[in-house]
Amino acid sequence: MAEVKISIRNLYKSFGKKQVLSGVNLDVRTGESLVVIGGSGTGKSVLIKCIQGLLVPDMGSIKIDGEEVVGSRRSLKNIHGKMGMLFQGGALFDSLSVWENVAFSLLENQNMNRNKAKMEAIRVLRQVGLAPDVADLSPSELSGGMQKRVGLARAVITKPEIIFFDEPTTGLDPIMADVINDLIVESAKGLGATTFTITHDMASVRKIADRVAMLYKGKIVWQGTVKEMDKTEDPYVRQFINGSSQGPIKVEI
Ligand SMILES: Nc1ncnc2c1ncn2[C@@H]1O[C@H](COP(=O)(O)OP(=O)(O)OP(=O)(O)O)[C@@H](O)[C@H]1O
Ligand SMILES: [Mg+2]
Numbered sequence: 001m002a003e004v005k006i007s008i009r010n011l012y013k014s015f016g017k018k019q020v021l022s023g024v025n026l027d028v029r030t031g032e033s034l035v036v037i038g039g040s041g042t043g044k045s046v047l048i049k050c051i052q053g054l055l056v057p058d059m060g061s062i063k064i065d066g067e068e069v070v071g072s073r074r075s076l077k078n079i080h081g082k083m084g085m086l087f088q089g090g091a092l093f094d095s096l097s098v099w100e101n102v103a104f105s106l107l108e109n110q111n112m113n114r115n116k117a118k119m120e121a122i123r124v125l126r127q128v129g130l131a132p133d134v135a136d137l138s139p140s141e142l143s144g145g146m147q148k149r150v151g152l153a154r155a156v157i158t159k160p161e162i163i164f165f166d167e168p169t170t171g172l173d174p175i176m177a178d179v180i181n182d183l184i185v186e187s188a189k190g191l192g193a194t195t196f197t198i199t200h201d202m203a204s205v206r207k208i209a210d211r212v213a214m215l216y217k218g219k220i221v222w223q224g225t226v227k228e229m230d231k232t233e234d235p236y237v238r239q240f241i242n243g244s245s246q247g248p249i250k251v252e253i
Contacts, residue, residue: 004066005030005162005194006051011060012218013046020046021057022218033188033195035205037240038215039249044198045088047215048164051196052083064162081109084160084193086151088167092139098125099135102153110158124153128183145176149183156187163188165197169204181207202241205229214240216249 006028013021020043028034038044049055051062053069053076062069064082069075092101100107102124103117112120122132128149139147148168155163168184169177181204188195197208205212206226213223214237222234229237239247 003030004028005032005064006196007061007063007066008047008051009061009063011047011050011062012058013043013050013055014058019218021050024060024215024218024220026213026220026223028194028196029211030194031192032210033185033197033208034211034213035197035199035209036213036215036220037198037200037202037205039200039240039251042215043218044215045166048166048196048198052085052164053079079162081158082161084155084158084163086148086155086163086165086168088170092147092150092154094138094140096139097135098130098137098139098142098150101139101150102135102157104154105158120157121153124157125150127156127187128153129179144171145173145180148172148176148180152180152183152187156191156193159191161191161193163191163193163195165195165199167199167201168197169199169201174203177201177204178207184208200240 004027008024008026011021011024024047036044036047046055050057057070064079067075069079099118099121102121106112106117106120122135125134130146130149139150142150165184169180172180185208199205209226211223211225212229213220216236222237224232235248239249
């Protein structure tokens, strides 16, 4: 059995009367690529934010490398150094150049000198298929696919142990989505990182997941490998991968 990198137990989170997470239990093993699937608004982003300490859960436990992070400032600070993140929608700073975005953590957290940080940014940009002349552009001058690459470069530049991907392929054409999926797999494997991805793109799931977990009504209702996902008769998973309006998952309109 591989070691457990992230262990989530009995996690609850609500906003006002809205119960979003209601008892999430999930383990992510060291070095594996876990993908959480689930419909819009089921709490996938909330789950990631709880793990990152950006949201405080109402109840439950999240351990990273065996260390409890819920309610512990010190542990949170410690784990932030181990994490990289590709945000849903990119979240690049338009006031900064591409390279400054990529090197943000090197400049802000590691106080690296600008020349060295820029060289490092250009090196990582190359890894994601972007030429050095992109470095001095503004993110707003890039296409959506290029912005995703920049976001990916920013996520991996610190060589994190854990990388989070929130909807990495949303808004991309199927070919560019596949290119980004390949880059995600390559960069994660290159670093030996543990990755936690959330998506509703089934092509992406098939490409990057070692293991899949499905979130529904605040709980993980199913988990298994991609092979198991294709064979399962679980009605939630079947409905989701077939993209059908008929089944146990009811969409509130
Ligand atoms: N900071 C917040 N304050 C209040 N409600 C929130 C907050 N963040 C999330 N929510 C609510 O929690 C629910 C889950 O949101 P979340 O963003 O996690 O969904 P999601 O599964 O990531 O959806 P999508 O696939 O569309 O990105 C939504 O109903 C949302 O309105
Ligand atoms: Mg989301």
